[in-house]
Amino acid sequence: QTKKFELLREIHKLDVQIQALEREKLTHIFCKKSDYRDDFGPMEEEEIKLTDDRKTEKVKIKQQLEKMSYLIKRFQRELRDVKSTPEFVEKLKSIMEEIEGTIHAFKEQQRAKYDELMRSEKTLILELQQLERKFEAWSQASRTNHVTSQTTPSLLPTIAKDISKDLPPEVVAFDKFVHQSGGHQGGWDEQDHQTFLRYRNMYKGRIVFLDHVKPSLPTHSETEIREHESWFQEYSFLSESKKYAIKKWREKKEVEDKEDAISQVQGELDAKKEETKRQITADEKAERMKQINAWRVQKELEKVMKEEQKIREDLDKKRQQEQERQQQLETKRKVVEFQSQKQIEEELLVMIEEERKQEEAERKREVLAKEIGRFRNRDMKYLYEKLDKERVKEEKKKEKAKKIEAMKIQVEATRDPSRLFKPTAGWNERLKDHGPSGGGQVFKMPHRAVPSWRQGML
Structure with a gap:
């Protein structure tokens, strides 16, 4: 909360400074009544164009950030209701790939723009240095002419100075070291430099971290890493010296401001006592140039402070991005772990299903073996019965053949025609008196039918 409040206060302070500079610019440079209105017209048009481009770029970046925020919130909503299905895992995977692609495209786009801005900045710095050298040459020439025309040259101070001469030597040494070594990353890629710093901070600057950081920097040799460590030590030393300076x-400066205020009051009192107009003019010009040099030094230091603030903000931003990347990796690890667990469960279910099928097949084979035995016994029984029937049939056939053979033998018998007229044994049995079989009147007596050839014989 305190950092947030300080950041907001710093932003408000910078906003106030920007508004003051805008008012000063509109008053002195882009004023319609200015004598240099025609000269500053193209600059005003260029500024308007750049302002429009900056607003357009701001809108585009805001849209991209909103898109990434929407995708991340969507992914978070999906994680609230986790389902153990392959479709859900594929859906999470597609959302993560879309988020990673969007972030990667945004970073590549911003990196290209930053590279272009850095090249433009270097070009402008070179142009400004050339202009400053021209101004310095003009000032030296005008100072030489002025010294030769004056009888008291010791009254005029040095008019033009190199801004770097007024800066502390530690600041100049730091800027020169950064410029010669390829920037604040020592000529390395920003991601490799952040990886180097992360391992160095992890091991608190101990030299043993060089053995652990080498696998994470495959594009740099061990010699380059050790040289970068030496460069960073010198960079840190010069940075601390710069801050202290x-x-x-x-x-x-505060002491000098107080002394300058006192000396200015004393000078004003002395100036009132002086009657020479030329001396007053010389003092005013010297004071003006001194103020200009002090203003330049102030602006340069403010620029250095702004660069340090920007570096701190970039480091905070990189740290936040690293935390977000770690969170994404953790989420991805959980998803992969869930997938592996799901795959193990599916393989276990498949194994259980296969064992069940094998047990079912074994049980069916046992039942089938029992049924086959029963059917085999039944078939054998039927076969034995059939064989017995065929044997009996064969025996009957043999017996019948024997009877037929026996019938073929000549038999002689006497004929007795009277036998036809004798009663049969059954008829004699019927004629026997067996007594009454029941009481009462018999209306109908059941009897056997009489053959037609015997009817009327009795």
């Missing part, structure tokens, strides 16, 4: 310069 700026702090001392501020303290000295």
Whole structure:
């Protein structure tokens, strides 16, 4: 909360400074009554164009950030209701790939724009240095002409100075070191430099971290990593020296401001006593040039402070991005772990299903073996019965053949025609008196039918 409040206060302070600079610019440079209106017209048009481009770029970046925020919120909503299905895992995977693609495209686009801006900045710096050298040459020439025309040259101070001469030597040494070594990353890629710093901070600067950081930097050799460590130590030393020099310069500046205020009052009192107009003019010009040089030094230091603030903001931003990337990796690891667990469960279910099928097949084979035995016994029984029937049939056939053979033998018998007229044994049995079989009147007596050839014989 405190950092947020300080950041908002710093942003508000910078906003106020920007508005003050805008008012000063509109008053002195782009004023319609200015004598240099025609000269500053193209600059105003260029500024309007750049302002429009900056607003358009701001809108585009805002849209891209909103898109990434929407995708991340969508992914978070999906994680609230986790389902153990392959479709859900594929859906999470597609959302993560879309988020990674969007972030990667945004980073590549911003990196290209930053590279272009850095090239433009270097070009402008070179142009400004050339202009400053021209101004310095003109000032030296005008100062030489002015010294030769004056009888008292010791009254005029040095008019034009190199801004770097007024800066603390530690600031100049740091800027020169950064410029010669390829920027604040020592000529390395920003991602490799952040990886180097992360391992260095992890091991608190101990030299053992070089053995652990080498696998994470496959594009750099061990010699390059050790050289980068030496460069970073010198960079840190010069940076701390620069901060200490700026702090001392501020303290000295406050003291000098007080002394300047006192000396200015004393000078004004002395100036009132002086009657020579030329001396007053020379003092005013010297004071003006001194103020200009002090203003330049102030602006340069403010620029250095802004660069340091920007570096701190970039480091905070990189740290936040690293935390987000770690969170994404953790989420991805959980998804992969869930997928592996799901795959193990599916393989276990498949194994259980296969074992069940094998047990079912074994049980069916046992039942089938029992049924086959029963059917085999039944078939054998039927076969034995059939064989018995065929054997009996064969025996009957043999017996019948024997009877037929026996019938073929000549038999002689006497004929007795009277036998036809004798009663049969059954008829004699019927004629026997067996007594009454029941009481009462018999209306109908059941009897056997009489053959037609015997009817009327009795």
